[in-house]
Amino acid sequence: MKYMATYDLMETVRVTNQWLGASAKAMYSYPVFGLTANPLIQMTAAWGEVTERSFARMVAKPDWDIGSVVCDDGRDHLVKVVTEMEKPFGDLLRFEVHNREGKRRRVLLVAPMSGHYATLLRSTVVSLLPDCEVYVTDWHNARDIPVSEGKFDIEDYTLYLTDFMRHLGPDIHVIAICQPAPLALAATAYLAEEDPSAQPATLTLIGGPIDPGAAPTEVTDFGASVTMGQLEQYVIQRVGFKYAGAGRLVYPGLQQLTSFIAMNAETHANAFFNQIMAVAKGEAGDSNRHNKFYDEYLAVMDMTAEFYLSTVERVFKNREIARNEFEVAGKRVDISKITDVAVKTVEGAKDDISAPGQCVAALDLLTGLPDSKKANHLEPDAGHYGIFAGRSWRNNIRPLVLEFLDANSRNAADATGVSDTPGTAASTPSGSTSAASADRKSA
Structure with missing residues (x-):
């Protein structure tokens, strides 16, 4: 095809x-x-x-449509989306809140690149803006990127994240949602060896497939049932004449959308x-x-063929992240090298995309990190979308995440006068069954 x-x-x-x-x-x-x-x-x-x-x-990129936000002073403050860092396959955006004193708590939202635009996190951004300076990764539609820009696979994606983290500095708090969770973990481990001073203060992984083999879903079953040759033959196409990326091999967004709709x-x-x-x-x-x-x-984007195929093969089939055997540019990324970045995982009990067990597996890989810097939360009755944008996120998970960021900030002043959820995050050892209950009590 x-x-x-x-x-x-x-x-x-x-x-x-x-x-x-x-x-x-x-x-x-x-x-x-x-x-x-x-x-x-x-x-x-x-x-x-x-x-x-x-x-x-289906071919229109949604607007962020965040006109204003109500801040501590009870006034509406205009919000402007600013490009902080521009790269061929994705930009780093900043949400600038006008006439507001800057917040010490700074958050980088790592958006999924799995068929939808970063605007899927609009409600997540809105919920964080009153209390944080918010940045987000804005991945580009592969059909609009000329072939001359070269390839973009999961190693390139990981290096993009390291560049964004370096740019934002060591006081940034990274929140990776769904697909990028394993690559955000790998990017942090990469920095732990290559540039330790650029590591983020905290890393929160929400509903991501760190170990897809830990709990089967339709997504993992599909990955196991098809060969890489079949995927390359039947789902990869070349961008047509209408777009700037004409000739680029992609996994088309329209094909991904057909799969989404067929599931329900x-x-x-x-x-x-x-x-x-x-x-x-x-x-x-x-x-x-x-x-x-x-x-x-319905607003979907194309992924580069190399990114889609390398994700299926290396994250889902070979489980390179879960086995701590992931490599970037020929160098093994050792997750155990993370020793001072607090890590929290969040899962939904009814998540049918990244089932409970897949994300919390990250804590077992962090053998060099003290148990006091690990935390996990299992949200009851929450599905995949609810743990980062629904009622469960707003009422339970968001306050817990903000507490976790403040408790593990590199600068103690970061937690002063900026949070409407004061307190100490519930930090529990990896695999602890009491973690979810401890988080719920602190909520």
Whole structure:
């Protein structure tokens, strides 16, 4: 399938469906149909509106849409997104809060590069902005990166993280969510040997596959059931003529989206049927719950082929991070070299993507780190999304994470006058079954 024509065929199907939706919406919105008693007219126009919006969103990068934030003084402060560091495959962004004294607590959110944009963490950013200076990794869509920029695999991703950490300094607190958790751990270990003074103050790993073999899910089962040759043959394509990255080998976002939807096809079908009915009745707003969710969910990005294939092979199949055998630029990255960076893991009891056990495995690898600098939290009744952006994050996990950052800051003054959740983080030994209960009590 590694042909530009195949990629262009998928784009042609998308554009055709977008056009069909727009045509249906326009045609059945003519005034002449206004007095028609047949409800099929309104239903068809509603179908067209929902279809056009859905297929148009698939190639649009969502905006951060964070206009302002309420701070300690009770006032709204404007927020501006600033590019702190620019690189070919991803930028480091800073959320600048105007007319607010800088916060001592500085947080780097490492966003996943697994098919969606970094804006998937919008609610996470909003929840942290009142109390922190927030930075985030903003990965670029591979279809927009010219072939002349070269390759980008998981080793390059790891080195990008080390560059960002060096730039932000040793007082930064790193929070890696889902896919980048094992690579953030590897980046910290890399710095522990190459540039110890650039290591972050803390590392929080949320729902990441440190050891995919610790607890099976559909994701790990898929990785085990297919060969690398099959993946390269059937899911890798070349970017078509429409984009700047024409000719680049990628794992297309549209193909990833098809897999996402297939996993819960009935749920998505019901959601779209209900939205069509709501539009036909005039009860659907532009920013209702359906549109807010699917505007983000349907906006997908391509990953470079080498990044996707190396992730499957080295993280999931060979479990190089879990076995502490990961290499960057020919040099083994030894996780046991991390000796003074406090590490906390967070898992959701109902996470069906990175099941409980996969992320906490990081603490067993940190043999050089004192138990007093390790902590883990298992959030009951929380799924994958909930542990970083849902109710569980806002009510339970976020306060615990902020306490952990303050308790393990490199500068004691960092925890002074900046946190609405004072106290000491619950730090427990690796693998301790009491860790989750201790964290819940401190919440």
